[in-house]
Amino acid sequence: xxxxxxxxxxxxxxxxxxxxxxxxxxxxxxxxxxxxxxxxxxxxxxxxxxxxxxxxxxxxxxxxxxxxxxxxxxxxxxxxxxxxxxxxxxxxxxxxxxxxxxxxxxxxxxxxxxxxxxxxxxxxxxxxxxxxxxxxxxxxxxxxxxxxxxxxxxxxxxxxxxxxxxxxxxxxxxxxxxxxxxxxxxxxxxxxxxxxxxxxxxxxxxxxxxxxxxxxxxxxxxxx
Numbered sequence: 001x002x003x004x005x006x007x008x009x010x011x012x013x014x015x016x017x018x019x020x021x022x023x024x025x026x027x028x029x030x031x032x033x034x035x036x037x038x039x040x041x042x043x044x045x046x047x048x049x050x051x052x053x054x055x056x057x058x059x060x061x062x063x064x065x066x067x068x069x070x071x072x073x074x075x076x077x078x079x080x081x082x083x084x085x086x087x088x089x090x091x092x093x094x095x096x097x098x099x100x101x102x103x104x105x106x107x108x109x110x111x112x113x114x115x116x117x118x119x120x121x122x123x124x125x126x127x128x129x130x131x132x133x134x135x136x137x138x139x140x141x142x143x144x145x146x147x148x149x150x151x152x153x154x155x156x157x158x159x160x161x162x163x164x165x166x167x168x169x170x171x172x173x174x175x176x177x178x179x180x181x182x183x184x185x186x187x188x189x190x191x192x193x194x195x196x197x198x199x200x201x202x203x204x205x206x207x208x209x210x211x212x213x214x215x216x217x218x219x220x221x222x223x224x
Contacts, residue, residue, distance in 0.1 A: 006031070007039050011067065011074060014049060015148065015163050018204045019064035040065055048074065076146035078166040082177075089114045104176070111180035119187035126188060135160065135210055138188045157192070158210040160185065171200045181206065 004012070006029065013020055013028055022040070026033045043049040048071035051063040089110055098106050122141055126134050135151055135158045142149035148164035162181070171177035178198050185193045185208055192211045197203035 006035070007043060010036070010039055010043065011048065011071060012148075014065060014067050014071070015075060016205075017066075019052070019066040021062055021064055023062075025065070043071070047071075072168065075148060075164045076166055077168065078146055079170065082167050082170060085114045085118070086110060089117065092117075107174065107176040108179050111176045112183045115180045115183035116187055119184055122188060131189065131192060131210070131212065132158075134189055138185065141188070154209070156209070157212040159196075160193075160208045160210060162206040162208075165199060165206065168199075175200065178206075182208070185210075 009029055010025060013025060020028075022033050022036050025031075025040075026036045029036070040049060040051075044051065047068055049065050050068050051065050053061050054064050055061040092113070093110070097109065101109065125137055125141075129137065139149045139151045139160060142160070142162060146164065146166040147162045149160060149162045151158055151160045153159075165171055165177075165181075167177050178195070178200055182193065182195050189210055194209050194211070195206070196209050197205065197207040199206050
């Protein structure tokens with residue numbers, strides 16, 4: 001495994017949060033505050049991070065650092081991959097599938113069908129697995145897709161968090177990209193998924209709740 005530079009670690013921590021102070025970064029990385037300040041100064045100079053002043057009820061104000069748009073773009077993006085998927089999917093469309101649909105509905109259909117096709121590619125890795133076994137495998141798949149994902153167990157199931165959207169610029173103007181992600185997870189986890197937060201709708205990350213329960217039988221899946 002490659003060792004991350006301190007600057008890369010700082011960027012990753014800021015990616016996971018709505019912003020961090022010098023003290024928070026120093027504590028997380030177990031480095032001196034002065035060292036963190038030096039790295040932040042370089043990142044600010046390169047327009048990768050920005051600082052905002054936050055006033056507190058008592059004491060001096062402090063600064064919270066967050067990523068700039070340029071800083072966001074340092075994380076993997078796969079716009080060419082998205083274009084390839086959609087172009088391929090257009091070739092499989094039947095005219096009867098889109099007849100009478102609005103432009104937005106056509107785009108949503110295209111993204112859903114693309115997500116389903118990708119899910120089929122990964123299906124063998126999940127075959128015969130329980131929901132609890134599937135979740136970490138699915139997160140590994142998201143990592144392969146450059147999505148900087150993590151998961152944790154909840155009382156009602158599991159939480160999957162995506163900190164990096166490899167299609168961020170497209171998602172900002174096309175909500176259908178969010179449909180694609182939700183459809184992909186729903187297919188991989190057999191419909192147990194609901195979206196709790198989206199970056200494109202003001203969230204700090206994309207957060208999905210994977211609800212526990214018996215996986216549907218083959219008969220139930222065939223009837224959907």
